Amino acid sequence: MNNEHVLGVKGFSEVNRELISIKDVSLVYKSKDSRIPAIENINLNLYHGEFVCVMGPSGCGKSTLLNILAGFIKPTRGSVKLNQTEIKGIDWHRGVVFQNPPLYEWFSIRKNIAFGPLVRKVPKRTVNEKVDIYLEKVGLQAFADKKVYELSGGMKQRAAIASALINNPEILLMDEPFGALDALTREQMQQLIRTIWWNSKKTIFFITHDVDEALLLGTRVIVMSKHPGKVIADFQTDFTKSIIEHDTDGVRYSEPFHQKRKYILQLINQKV
Numbered sequence: 266m267n268n269e270h271v272l273g274v275k276g277f278s279e280v281n282r283e284l285i286s287i288k289d290v291s292l293v294y295k296s297k298d299s300r301i302p303a304i305e306n307i308n309l310n311l312y313h314g315e316f317v318c319v320m321g322p323s324g325c326g327k328s329t330l331l332n333i334l335a336g337f338i339k340p341t342r343g344s345v346k347l348n349q350t351e352i353k354g355i356d357w358h359r360g361v362v363f364q365n366p367p368l369y370e371w372f373s374i375r376k377n378i379a380f381g382p383l384v385r386k387v388p389k390r391t392v393n394e395k396v397d398i399y400l401e402k403v404g405l406q407a408f409a410d411k412k413v414y415e416l417s418g419g420m421k422q423r424a425a426i427a428s429a430l431i432n433n434p435e436i437l438l439m440d441e442p443f444g445a446l447d448a449l450t451r452e453q454m455q456q457l458i459r460t461i462w463w464n465s466k467k468t469i470f471f472i473t474h475d476v477d478e479a480l481l482l483g484t485r486v487i488v489m490s491k492h493p494g495k496v497i498a499d500f501q502t503d504f505t506k507s508i509i510e511h512d513t514d515g516v517r518y519s520e521p522f523h524q525k526r527k528y529i530l531q532l533i534n535q536k537v
């Protein structure tokens with residue numbers, strides 16, 4: 266594995282504080298007549314405040330790894346811990362955002378965002394205050410009372426991000442969240458998630474098929490091999506911080522960006 270550095274995010278007060286530890290994790294999907302090894306021997310530590318982008322060829326096991334972190338499925342072998350405690354199932358410590366947000370179409374955005382905390386019996390007044398805060402964070406104040414079916418794809422994704430963040434999760438797990446959006450909306454959503462990440466210092470685990478997206482957002486990029494997925498590269502990158510600091514994404518036209526882009530594509534296409 267090409268492992269340039271796995272040291273957490275510089276410039277954060279919580280540098281190198283481990284959040285998630287993935288140790289010797291493999292998963293085999295088993296049925297009566299088949300056995301599909303999806304991921305093999307994954308070892309990773311994820312640190313507080315990192316924006317981790319995960320790439321790899323289709324079917325290499327990216328979603329499988331995310332589903333294990335979410336607690337939707339259990340690994341066949343190995344252990345996954347959050348703050349040193351084994352992940353045993355779904356809970357509010359991990360917020361998940363999918364490509365197709367699982368929102369209640371006939372509820373208003375406000376009701377959708379409030380749903381999780383209300384189920385957890387957070388007092389109604391606190392929930393209402395929080396919903397307003399998160400509506401503002403994702404730029405949906407003016408649409409709070411619209412029904413989900415009245416929204417565009419980008420707006421739905423904004424609502425899904427707010428629904429995940431309102432539970433104050435330790436980590437946001439995002440599975441190709443912007444994959445179905447048009448190019449312009451996608452760019453706006455990238456800006457939004459970068460700003461949210463920067464302001465909240467949340468840890469984000471983000472699957473994407475788009476090399477530019479990985480480099481423009483991530484502080485760390487992990488590349489997986491073709492099925493069964495193993496980690497074949499893991500490196501830090503600071504283009505996203507440069508974009509925040511200079512308030513322009515001009516860095517995407519730089520030589521270092523071009524080089525990293527080429528390198529990742531070669532890895533995914535198995536030419537390195």
Ligand SMILES: Nc1ncnc2c1ncn2[C@@H]1O[C@H](COP(=O)(O)OP(=O)(O)OP(=O)(O)O)[C@@H](O)[C@H]1O
Binds near residue numbers: 294302303321324327
């Ligand atoms: N529930 C399941 N039962 C059986 N096999 C599965 C199941 N889910 C995924 N697989 C298989 O496991 C492998 C990894 O799938 P996974 O969806 O994790 O890959 P991925 O990298 O996220 O793919 P993509 O980039 O196309 O979304 C694939 O071969 C897939 O067919």
